[in-house]
Amino acid sequence: MDAITLIAGQTMPYDRRWAVTSGASRYQGGWDECHAFMIGTRNPALAAMTATLDEESQTVHLQHPALPDISIQPDDPQSAAAFITWVTPLTPPGRAAPQAIVTAGQRGMTDTKYPSVSIMNTASHAAVADQLGKPLEPERWRGNIWLDGLPPWAEWDWIGRDIRIGAVTLRIQERIARCAHTAASPETGLRDADTLGALRDGWTHTDFGVYAAVMTGGRIALGDELEVL
Structure with a gap:
């Protein structure tokens, strides 16, 4: 959008x-x-x-x-x-x-017991694709908001902190623990990528992205800048 x-x-x-x-x-x-x-x-x-x-x-x-x-x-x-x-x-x-x-x-039937928004980092996604040695569709992670221009895994440093994007303030709550759904292709529905294995081999965890709670509502748009508060 x-x-x-x-x-x-x-x-x-x-x-x-x-x-x-x-x-x-x-x-x-x-x-x-x-x-x-x-x-x-x-x-x-x-x-x-x-x-x-x-x-x-x-x-x-x-x-x-x-x-x-x-x-x-x-x-x-x-x-x-x-x-x-x-x-x-x-x-x-x-x-x-x-x-x-x-x-x-x-x-909404979010995976958290509180209403959450999921935030992904394009550099972290690229790191997982490199670990797999093949292109990987971002849709596998089902992210609400994608951030560009950051170092890989920079989002881990924001747990417990607020960020601002456009008019919106979000509080970063926790990492997103991943499941086998990410192994299935969004084009074919067949499992064709060991995403969980790549995360374990590369970083000793199976987390990707972070959950956030919306603290201050407002409009968010493509091209808005991120500020860590």
Whole structure:
């Protein structure tokens, strides 16, 4: 996106606004951990799904290389049922099938117990690609905000500190622990890169990116400068 408005105490608008439960889900409503839902760690083919939102009509346009395109309105029961039928063929044998679309509203189903925004460093991404010895798509990390022009892993030094981008102040809370979802190609949905192995071999951890909380809301846009406070 060229620009977006962030709100204090909230996620990036529409980030993980909807989630998909499975027949084995223990979901009880509201926010829940990612393991309550269909996720790429267990269903790598999901990595190749792309989505475009028409905010005015609340319509999500979905594409996957193994499926026909589909457009749905996730809050409409009939439309949600059509999505479940559409996505079911991506379920690996032996895994619980998708069941329903659920939402926690603006809260978003972030991987943190607090509403968070994920921040990535392009230099850190390039370092992982170099460790792998092959190009790597940035989409594997599913970052909300990408920063350029920094040294690799500079973001580790900001834990517990505030940064300002445009009109927005964010507090850097913690590193992002990564899972096998990052091994799957966002183009094919096949696992073709040992991202976790590269992180372990190169830096003795499997973290990439940082989680931040929005402290002061406002507009953020491409080209805004970063200031560490």
